[in-house]
Amino acid sequence: MTLVTTDAVVLHVQDYLESSRIVRLATREHGVQSVLARGARRPRSRFGSSLDLFASGVAQFTMKPGRELSNLTGFDHTRSRMSLAADLDRFAGASVIAELALRFAHADPDPHDEAFDILGRSLDEIAHAPPDTSTESALAGAWRYVAALGFGPTLDRCCACGVELVADRVAPFSHQGGGVVCAKCVRTLPVGRDLPADARAAISSWLANEPVSPLADLARRAHLRLLREFLHHHMSDGRTLRALDGWEARLRRPA
Ligand SMILES: [Zn+2]
Secondary structure (H helix, E strand, O other), X not given: OEEXXXXXXXXXXXXXXXXXXXXXXXXXXXXXXXXXXXXOOOOOOOOOOOOOOOOEEEEEEEEOOXXXXXXXXXXXXXXXXXXXXXXXXXXXXXXXXXXXXXXXXXHOXXXXXXXXXXXXXXXXXXXXXXXXXXXXXXXXXXXXXXXXXXXXXXXXXXXXXXOEOOOOOOEEEEOOOOEEOOOOHHHOOOOOEEEXXXXXXXXXXXXXXXXXXXXXXXXXXXXHHHHHHHHHHHOOOOOOOHHHHHHXXXXXXXX
């Protein structure tokens, strides 16, 4: 049995028996961990409200080889991010980032320091985004997270032959190839859809941590579709990404 102390973010919380909770944590050193917070639902629990969804803190838990559920012994809460629960757009975007971490952070045994930092930073950005731009912040966070796990799309040059592509033109995008494709290679790779120059510029800016102007509704929906298709090709294990589907359905609804 090993006692672990690590930075962590609460990704999912579920009631367990009468007084406890099972919490899924993204951790800096140990990927995604399921931990049992005994007594967390009791009024005077030592965990208080520290285990709220999307909160960050320093978690302490005991890991046993072969056991899927570890015992959470402490959670020193450093950031609550309550505003994510207070607004449906923010909540939908934050849930997608949490879903990416839940689904993919543990797929690789290497600790992904950068992805862990991007997870926290993206949740902060969605929480503090100006009104009506939390969707753009969440899209930016999702692409950065994907890139930190090593699946970032190629946008400035052909993903097959490497030739540079002019920035101000529409470019065919190949999910299979993982990026835009030049006119020559377009015959050799399956191409999903054409990526307009402004959409390509937006994703490049997000990946470079540059601010992007708010998108029109149609452009938002096109970005969501592209992200969903990309994740499906590159990272999916066949299961649907429910938070992503819910986010997309929400954007399709008339305001
Ligand atoms: Zn090419």
